[in-house]
Amino acid sequence: MSASTQTPKRSPGSVTWARRRNAVAQFWREFVQHRAGLTGLIFLIAIGLIAALAPIIAPSHLLDVTQLLDQPKFAPPSLEHPLGTDHQGRQLWVRMVWGAQVSLMVGVAATLMSMLIGTLVGIAAGHFTGWVGGLLMRIIDFFLVLPSLILAIVLSAVLSRGVLTIIIAIGVTSWAGTARVVRSQTLTVESRDYIARARALGAGHWHIIIKHLLPGVMPLVLANTTLTVGAAIIAESTLSFLGLGDATQQSWGTILKNAMDISAATSGYWWYVVIPGLAIVLVVLAFTLMGRAVESILNPTLRSR
Amino acid sequence: MPGLTFEDVSITYSTSGRNDRGEVHAVKNVSLTLPEGGTLGIAGESGSGKSTLAMSVLRLLPKNAKITGRVAVGDTDISDLSFGQMRALRWAEASIIFQGAMHSLNPVQTVGAQITEALALHVTDKWKTAQLRQDRVKELLTLVDMPADKTASYPHELSGGQKQRVMIAMALACEPDIIIADEPTTALDVIVQKQILDMIAKLVSERGISMLMISHDLSVLATACDQIAIMRYGEVIEVGDAREVCLNPKEEYSQKLAAAFPVIGDTESRMRPVTRHGDQPEDAEAKIDFADDGPKREVLLEADKLNVTYTSSGFKVRAVKDVDLTLHRGEIIALVGQSGSGKSTLARALLALQDTDGGEVRFAGEKLPAGGRELKAFRKKAQLVFQDPSAALNPKLSVYESIAEGLRIHRYQGDEAEAVAQALTDAELTPPERYFGAIPQELSGGQRQRVVIAGALALGPELLIADEPVASLDASVRGEILGLLLKLRKKLGLGALVITHDLGLAWNIADSVAVMFRGEIVEQGPTEEVLMNPQHEYTQQLLDSAPSIRAGAA
Numbered sequence: 001m002s003a004s005t006q007t008p009k010r011s012p013g014s015v016t017w018a019r020r021r022n023a024v025a026q027f028w029r030e031f032v033q034h035r036a037g038l039t040g041l042i043f044l045i046a047i048g049l050i051a052a053l054a055p056i057i058a059p060s061h062l063l064d065v066t067q068l069l070d071q072p073k074f075a076p077p078s079l080e081h082p083l084g085t086d087h088q089g090r091q092l093w094v095r096m097v098w099g100a101q102v103s104l105m106v107g108v109a110a111t112l113m114s115m116l117i118g119t120l121v122g123i124a125a126g127h128f129t130g131w132v133g134g135l136l137m138r139i140i141d142f143f144l145v146l147p148s149l150i151l152a153i154v155l156s157a158v159l160s161r162g163v164l165t166i167i168i169a170i171g172v173t174s175w176a177g178t179a180r181v182v183r184s185q186t187l188t189v190e191s192r193d194y195i196a197r198a199r200a201l202g203a204g205h206w207h208i209i210i211k212h213l214l215p216g217v218m219p220l221v222l223a224n225t226t227l228t229v230g231a232a233i234i235a236e237s238t239l240s241f242l243g244l245g246d247a248t249q250q251s252w253g254t255i256l257k258n259a260m261d262i263s264a265a266t267s268g269y270w271w272y273v274v275i276p277g278l279a280i281v282l283v284v285l286a287f288t289l290m291g292r293a294v295e296s297i298l299n300p301t302l303r304s305r
Numbered sequence: 306m307p308g309l310t311f312e313d314v315s316i317t318y319s320t321s322g323r324n325d326r327g328e329v330h331a332v333k334n335v336s337l338t339l340p341e342g343g344t345l346g347i348a349g350e351s352g353s354g355k356s357t358l359a360m361s362v363l364r365l366l367p368k369n370a371k372i373t374g375r376v377a378v379g380d381t382d383i384s385d386l387s388f389g390q391m392r393a394l395r396w397a398e399a400s401i402i403f404q405g406a407m408h409s410l411n412p413v414q415t416v417g418a419q420i421t422e423a424l425a426l427h428v429t430d431k432w433k434t435a436q437l438r439q440d441r442v443k444e445l446l447t448l449v450d451m452p453a454d455k456t457a458s459y460p461h462e463l464s465g466g467q468k469q470r471v472m473i474a475m476a477l478a479c480e481p482d483i484i485i486a487d488e489p490t491t492a493l494d495v496i497v498q499k500q501i502l503d504m505i506a507k508l509v510s511e512r513g514i515s516m517l518m519i520s521h522d523l524s525v526l527a528t529a530c531d532q533i534a535i536m537r538y539g540e541v542i543e544v545g546d547a548r549e550v551c552l553n554p555k556e557e558y559s560q561k562l563a564a565a566f567p568v569i570g571d572t573e574s575r576m577r578p579v580t581r582h583g584d585q586p587e588d589a590e591a592k593i594d595f596a597d598d599g600p601k602r603e604v605l606l607e608a609d610k611l612n613v614t615y616t617s618s619g620f621k622v623r624a625v626k627d628v629d630l631t632l633h634r635g636e637i638i639a640l641v642g643q644s645g646s647g648k649s650t651l652a653r654a655l656l657a658l659q660d661t662d663g664g665e666v667r668f669a670g671e672k673l674p675a676g677g678r679e680l681k682a683f684r685k686k687a688q689l690v691f692q693d694p695s696a697a698l699n700p701k702l703s704v705y706e707s708i709a710e711g712l713r714i715h716r717y718q719g720d721e722a723e724a725v726a727q728a729l730t731d732a733e734l735t736p737p738e739r740y741f742g743a744i745p746q747e748l749s750g751g752q753r754q755r756v757v758i759a760g761a762l763a764l765g766p767e768l769l770i771a772d773e774p775v776a777s778l779d780a781s782v783r784g785e786i787l788g789l790l791l792k793l794r795k796k797l798g799l800g801a802l803v804i805t806h807d808l809g810l811a812w813n814i815a816d817s818v819a820v821m822f823r824g825e826i827v828e829q830g831p832t833e834e835v836l837m838n839p840q841h842e843y844t845q846q847l848l849d850s851a852p853s854i855r856a857g858a859a
Contacts, residue, residue: 202684
């Protein structure tokens, strides 16, 4: 290789990595262009920080009812009680800060679980033709037609109560849609000639799935992830609201449940209902905005629409 | 009947977004005249701006296109027309036969309804009522040699050739004065292509319609047009009488385009595809060397009474019937046939990518393994090259990764980077380091096909099966890829089976030709014998249908 004396020799690996770094930088540059997506991201980082720093911002003794006997109950928002207090005299903002922890954790963890199952099953259903694929499709269909809320309720009722149960309940019931989308994308990629080429080169299933199919469906999965987080947070609130969460843990859904138990809405304690409700809407909105931005960058056909 | 005039036309696309290329000058200062009742062909490679120019006539360009200069239908400058006037002109005065009939027809409407649409939009005295329009549709279908009862058919029920006929009937519907045919026969096989071209030529001359035809294939234009213009990078570089342009081209580029499609029987082009580098003597040498060690050749691949049957919705379709084929080491066989003749299925069966029923394939004397380690070892020795290199490369992987893929699958023990560099050098992509990091999108079509070939070469194969390796490439690249195949045969002793519908290609590079018709090999033998003295009726038909520059211009 005499030519290599003139051209600076770079190892192929470093070329590949430089290209990937470039792609990420390019992605970031385009993401910054999306105002709404960026706003969503900044908002989420802020909420994430607040949730992580909850023990410092709002020490846990502020939630201890036995130490709050002298506090007024149902105090409306004021300088002294920024977001008002609840039926036990606890400051609502303290509960909201602690609740953010559970809501975000459940949202993200349940989504990861759902994406993992959905991607694996979807790729397998698309790649393996014949009875394996057929069987997987029937399983997907089964989970698709199952009323997911009822399944989640049954699951959380059967398993012990707690955050983990809620994560499993949401994760197990929400992957079917993702699997369908991933399967259809897998079928598209599968029909490309480069899969046939890999096969002619002697590649096995594992190689084709890891090297070609997974990178091919990844953009879709990523875009789907951010959109599913929102749904998972709502599902968590719903389950907590229905009293299936851990009663000793703060979560936005639990706050809403407490509010309903003492009929806050009809008694004029509007802050008790509006604040957790608004928080859920804003976080879900932020995730959705971010998801749309990611989707429009990764899927060029959506551009300029 | 008005003609068509382009006066100093320039068309610029302004681009934006991720691949911002700024202003793209698709067409530069083009002046052309299509006289009344005349036929003008525009030849050029992809990206030469020929389609852009044609679409400008009916103002069908996207919004980001800017036209300067004058495009006139008869005496009317089309930029002076209001939207309504433009609509009246579209189809009634000038109509288009679109490229790719498969995609230009609406799949959920019957073809009758689609032809009626044009009639209903441009009602004249001749087809005032729905009944008259029905009659007109039937009349049009008869005109393009289709049974009138096909009006009730949906596009998917028709063959490629029939769909193209429907497109032509549609273009003729409102009795236009000008027809623009944008690659009307691309993607059709030779026999259908000839039928369509003959029909267009007949209709145009009978009705005195002026026609502007666009094609990348000079020989197609030579058959159908009086005048030919050659475009390159948006500019017209040569224009003149069809015979003159084809047989005595003045510009070097036109000469190359004209020479790219060989004349069968012309000894000069035998084993000498036209390449850009002009190093044909080496290939001629290859031929001589090869002839010398002819007798010692050992059999590399052998098919014995091979059968492939598909089952589609209960029906059994025999795609390959009792095929016998023998390929020697270092031999190039061209497998020729129409689309649907089972060529590609046979190729896949030979590579054990397709289940067979009955018969067997032997590689170097051994029966093809059914699976496991032996099959993997076979995959290393036999490689496939695809028709469309852009689809055969994963767009997300760099050239290096694509080529190393095979090496990694087979756990190559040596220096991977060196093997990849060697494969790239063999495929004439030098210096190889320059291509390591490139992704397919950054390469030209010819370079992509070289990458696919390099990926096959990296494993040191003994057999190469190429499925229409140049069908999706431009004329000037075609010769280079064919030359590369010849050189590889000489250098590495590769045996190759080249599948094609193009007899010129067989004449260019193949030692022997096998003609396939409805799943059977009907004629097989040395290239000169088969092409110069065809025995089977079907081979003769194929040969007659191949468009030729000389035949057309004569």
